[in-house]
Amino acid sequence: MLREYYNNIDKYLNETIGADFIFLTLVISIASAIVYFIIISYVITQMDNRYFIRRKIITNEAIVSPHLRLTNNNLTKLVNIAKIIFGVCLLLIGLVMLVLPGQGLITILIGLSLLPFPGKDKLEQNILSRKSVRTTLNWIRIKAKKAPFTFD
Numbered sequence: 001m002l003r004e005y006y007n008n009i010d011k012y013l014n015e016t017i018g019a020d021f022i023f024l025t026l027v028i029s030i031a032s033a034i035v036y037f038i039i040i041s042y043v044i045t046q047m048d049n050r051y052f053i054r055r056k057i058i059t060n061e062a063i064v065s066p067h068l069r070l071t072n073n074n075l076t077k078l079v080n081i082a083k084i085i086f087g088v089c090l091l092l093i094g095l096v097m098l099v100l101p102g103q104g105l106i107t108i109l110i111g112l113s114l115l116p117f118p119g120k121d122k123l124e125q126n127i128l129s130r131k132s133v134r135t136t137l138n139w140i141r142i143k144a145k146k147a148p149f150t151f152d
Contacts, residue, residue: 045144087114105133
């Protein structure tokens with residue numbers, strides 16, 4: 001019965017969209033998954049190993065975040081807008097990957113780290129509390145010969 005059902009699906013797909021389109025879709029899906037993994041791995045390996053520790057560094061003048069700060073106001077606004085757009089895209093892709101194959105939680109975590117909103121740290125820490133997320137992040141960094149992340 002199950003074999004008959006799959007044969008009917010195969011026949012329907014071949015008649016409506018064709019085998020060439022199915023093959024092209026498969027190739028594009030595999031290529032985009034590989035490119036996605038390379039990009040996400042690069043982003044994870046370029047992050048500071050203390051990135052997920054949300055402590056502030058106290059200097060003589062003020063409290064400064066340990067992350068990069070730009071001095072040009074227009075450039076800062078442009079970079080912030082690009083980060084927000086990229087973060088929203090990663091967040092949406094991560095949500096889709098929760099039901100499709102892929103590292104949904106890792107993608108959501110990276111997307112959240114780029115977005116400025118209240119309660120971001122608490123949400124990130126909630127995702128980081130999962131052992132599988134921490135293990136995956138550190139596995140990628142160890143494969144790239146980088147120090148593993150330090151978590152609170």
